[in-house]
Amino acid sequence: MRANQDLLAKDSLYLWQWQAGRIFKAQGKASEAVMAYEQAVTTLETIRSDILTANRDVQLDFRDAINPIYRELAQLRLEQASLPSVEPMERTKELSAALRTIDSLKLAELQNYFGNDCVIAALNLNDSADFSPATAVFSTIILKDRTAILVSLPNGEKRSAWIDIDSQALIDEINEFRRELERFMDFVYDPTQAQKLYDWLIRPFASDLEQAQVKTLVFIQDGILRSIPMAALHDGEKFLVQKYAIATTPSLTLTEKKALDRKQLRALIIGLTKEVVVDGRRFPALSNVGKEVSQVEARMPGSKGLLDEEFTRDRLQQELSQTLYPIIHIATHGEFGTEPEDTFLVTGDNGKLTITDLEATMRRINVGSEAVELLALTACQTAVGDDRAALGLAGVAVQAGVKSAYNFNPPF
Numbered sequence: 187m188r189a190n191q192d193l194l195a196k197d198s199l200y201l202w203q204w205q206a207g208r209i210f211k212a213q214g215k216a217s218e219a220v221m222a223y224e225q226a227v228t229t230l231e232t233i234r235s236d237i238l239t240a241n242r243d244v245q246l247d248f249r250d251a252i253n254p255i256y257r258e259l260a261q262l263r264l265e266q267a268s269l270p271s272v273e274p275m276e277r278t279k280e281l282s283a284a285l286r287t288i289d290s291l292k293l294a295e296l297q298n299y300f301g302n303d304c305v306i307a308a309l310n311l312n313d314s315a316d317f318s319p320a321t322a323v324f325s326t327i328i329l330k331d332r333t334a335i336l337v338s339l340p341n342g343e344k345r346s347a348w349i350d351i352d353s354q355a356l357i358d359e360i361n362e363f364r365r366e367l368e369r370f371m372d373f374v375y376d377p378t379q380a381q382k383l384y385d386w387l388i389r390p391f392a393s394d395l396e397q398a399q400v401k402t403l404v405f406i407q408d409g410i411l412r413s414i415p416m417a418a419l420h421d422g423e424k425f426l427v428q429k430y431a432i433a434t435t436p437s438l439t440l441t442e443k444k445a446l447d448r449k450q451l452r453a454l455i456i457g458l459t460k461e462v463v464v465d466g467r468r469f470p471a472l473s474n475v476g477k478e479v480s481q482v483e484a485r486m487p488g489s490k491g492l493l494d495e496e497f498t499r500d501r502l503q504q505e506l507s508q509t510l511y512p513i514i515h516i517a518t519h520g521e522f523g524t525e526p527e528d529t530f531l532v533t534g535d536n537g538k539l540t541i542t543d544l545e546a547t548m549r550r551i552n553v554g555s556e557a558v559e560l561l562a563l564t565a566c567q568t569a570v571g572d573d574r575a576a577l578g579l580a581g582v583a584v585q586a587g588v589k590s591a592y593n594f595n596p597p598f
Contacts, residue, residue, distance in 0.1 A: 200229040204255050211258075216266060223259040227290065230255065256291035260284040261329050267346065274343075281336055281344045288327050288408065289437045296436075320401040322394075324387070328353055328409040337391045340398050347390035353409070359383070360410045367418055380420035388419060388426065402431040451559075452488035453513035454505060455479045456497050462519075462536045469519045469532050478517050478564065486513070497534035503547050512559040514548075520563065531563075 207222035230252055266272065267280035323338040333349040333356055349356065363379040388395075395403075403426070405416050416434065417427035426432065457475040461468065479491045490509075492501060497518070506514075519532040529541040548558060 197233065200226045200233075200255075203229060207258070211262065216262060220259070220262050220266070223255065223262060226255055227259060227287070230294075231290070252294060253291065256287055256294075257327070257329055260287045260291075260327050260334075263287065264327070264334050264346070278342075278344045281346060284327065284334075285325055285336060288325070292437050320399060321404060322391075322398065322400045322402070323404045323406065325406040326387075326408045326411050328356065328411070333408075333411075335387055335390070337394065339394060340400065345391055345394055349386045357410045360414055363414060363418075367415070377420040377422075380418055380425075381422055383414075384419040384421050384426065387416075388421070400430070402433065404433045404435060406435055406437060451486050451512055452490075453482055453486050453515050454509075454511040455482045455489055455491045455515045456502065456517070457491065457493050458497055458518040458532060458534055460494050460534070462532060462534065464532055464536055464538060472517070472519070475517045479515075482515055489513075494534040499533060499537065499539050499543055502539070506547060507550070513562065514558055514560070515562045515564075517564045 203222050203226035207219045207226060210216075210219035210222055261284075263280045263284035267277045267284070272280070319340050321340060325336045325338070327334040327336070331352050333351075333353070335347045335349065337345045339345065351359070359379070359382065363383055366376055366379045403416070407414075417425060417432050419426040421429075457472075457479045458469075459472055459475045461471045463469070476493065479493060483489045483491055490505070490511075492505065516531060520530070522529050530538040531541075531544070533539050548561070
């Protein structure tokens, strides 16, 4: 009873602190507003585990309630960094604080998505990047009326720019980009949308990247931006991947940044080529998966492919328990919903591999230093326009300690 009373008291406290922050902001008292918002976030952090053990409706209410608090705090930090009078060191400090705020929100989102106080296998409290000197890190923060892009350069300096459209307009633009990628397989690809996203996300920093001789771009995306392959952005002459090596991670603080050991890379490549029926629903044959599996096998000697009837939940678990594969590549139909129970991959025995099954399997094999380096998924029918749908694969990677995850839904 006392615990419930304490929870209710803190639930009221963070709301009062949030309200105080909004009042200070309306009065133009930025420092006081930031302090009040920070207090609200601190209070939320102390009750998050209790909320996560509550029923699902309460969890969803919690998600909807805390999201604006974190984002409004990040916006305050970004606005402070944008003031002409701010010194470079103070600007970098404010931008770093905004990124830490969004990192905390991402952890809360992942925990809420899976409905538990998930164990983060590779939590890094230090957000400094230990990448190669030729690496730049791009982070995005989606706000109600516009979106911030923050870039951390190899020398530690940070740059920022804005996409001046509201969040719904951004979702519409991203979905149009995805549709253009699907039409690409019909040889009618129009790069206009890919160029627009390049102009928003990359071009403001093109000279900085060139001056710093950057070779690798790491993307830490927010919301709907998690669902797009950055490699397909186009500068008017070539795709982004033709100029830079590209990596994606949910967060620098939630994933390990140790360099990949390339000496003995091998992959377990799993694919579905035939038509299957799951729960009375027909999933058509995927004609290009066989070629995809063969190409991955050819690039990495020692790899193994499991196609069609060999691709089952039990066969996958058996193979991973016997052999360590630094890379796991899955090509099949996929459904990514707003909740884990609606998220699954289609297997070759007319069955499902749920995101929960996949996470449990990955967690069992990721012991000590023998961790999966990359989990790659190419799956069609992934949910379009849903910023929570991409949390499934990211959550599997984070909870199980996979160092990198990549999700792309091509039109097979």
